[in-house]
Amino acid sequence: SLPLQEQFSEVLDAMFEHRVQPTDHVIDQGDDGDNFYVIERGLFDIVVMGTTVGQYNNKGSFGELALMYNTPRAATIVATNEGALWGLDRATFRRLILKNNAKKRKMYETFIESVPLLKSLEANERMKIVDVLGSKQFPDGERIITQGEKADCFYIVESGEVKIMMKSKTKADHADNVEVELTRCSRGHYFGELALVTNKPRAASVYAEGPVKLVVIDIQAFERLLGSCKEIMKRNISHYEEQLVALFGSSMDLRD
Numbered sequence: 315s316l317p318l319q320e321q322f323s324e325v326l327d328a329m330f331e332h333r334v335q336p337t338d339h340v341i342d343q344g345d346d347g348d349n350f351y352v353i354e355r356g357l358f359d360i361v362v363m364g365t366t367v368g369q370y371n372n373k374g375s376f377g378e379l380a381l382m383y384n385t386p387r388a389a390t391i392v393a394t395n396e397g398a399l400w401g402l403d404r405a406t407f408r409r410l411i412l413k414n415n416a417k418k419r420k421m422y423e424t425f426i427e428s429v430p431l432l433k434s435l436e437a438n439e440r441m442k443i444v445d446v447l448g449s450k451q452f453p454d455g456e457r458i459i460t461q462g463e464k465a466d467c468f469y470i471v472e473s474g475e476v477k478i479m480m481k482s483k484t485k486a487d488h489a490d491n492v493e494v495e496l497t498r499c500s501r502g503h504y505f506g507e508l509a510l511v512t513n514k515p516r517a518a519s520v521y522a523e524g525p526v527k528l529v530v531i532d533i534q535a536f537e538r539l540l541g542s543c544k545e546i547m548k549r550n551i552s553h554y555e556e557q558l559v560a561l562f563g564s565s566m567d568l569r570d
């Protein structure tokens with residue numbers, strides 16, 4: 315197969331710019347898949363059966379499902395403002411991306427099988443997670459998540475360790491409001507689910523403790539593929555609340 319660099323420039327060469335205006339449908343649910351799209355800028359609604367179920371905000375990509383699995387388009391994508399996309403045609407997507415997916419399956423299959431949270435999923439559901447996951451590395455000390463920010467993804471630790479730190483929100487104006495270490499996560503553990511499940515800003519900050527390698531799953535894939543794991547997450551979230559009371563004397567910080 316081609317060296318990565320060459321494959322990458324082949325993808326770039328094949329991409330074409332696609333500009334959109336408000337209300338333009340980039341994709342219609344039920345259609346055959348023609349292109350895959352990467353967002354350069356713009357807001358796009360994700361509509362399933364006439365209901366808006368999510369949104370892309372100036373980043374991300376969509377339209378991979380129909381091309382990867384030879385299925386009809388699973389959602390309608392509507393531009394809500396003026397924007398720009400990079401398109402990649404079906405043939406090039408399949409030739410270059412699917413080859414990469416086969417490698418990814420080999421690389422991540424065993425790891426994903428070992429993640430306790432994902433144990434209840436069917437094998438083919440776990441493979442679909444592998445198909446869409448990203449991988450990200452952070453050097454020692456780097457901040458991965460910032461408390462109070464808007465959330466758009468979920469993480470699983472592949473190697474190394476992360477430190478979860480929290481400032482009390484109810485004590486926000488106090489001078490003694492320093493970050494307190496809550497816990498650490500290592501291989502196979504997840505974090506960043508809380509903001510996605512509760513639809514709130516990040517409840518804590520997360521830092522690399524030594525170099526770490528993480529699996530990243532965007533919010534759309536999280537909604538699509540991890541719905542059945544949410545009960546487990548919610549059960550664990552109720553433990554957060556108990557600990558919060560012990561730590562800050564109130565569970566206000568997670569609820570409000």
Ligand code: 1OR
Binds near residue numbers: 381538
């Ligand atoms: P496609 O080729 O099927 C529509 O064309 C695209 O919308 C799809 O690929 C995904 O890239 C993107 N369910 C289905 N497709 C989704 C979803 C989604 N989110 C983004 N796409 N969700 C589940 C809805 C019940 C997640 C909604 C947040």
Ligand code: 1OR
Binds near residue numbers: 516517554
């Ligand atoms: P997030 O999306 O809010 C920060 O981003 C992440 O830190 C959060 O999801 C959780 O995955 C993770 N309270 C709140 N968040 C926690 C906690 C926690 N532990 C890990 N996270 N508590 C610690 C319980 C041992 C309770 C507060 C004292």
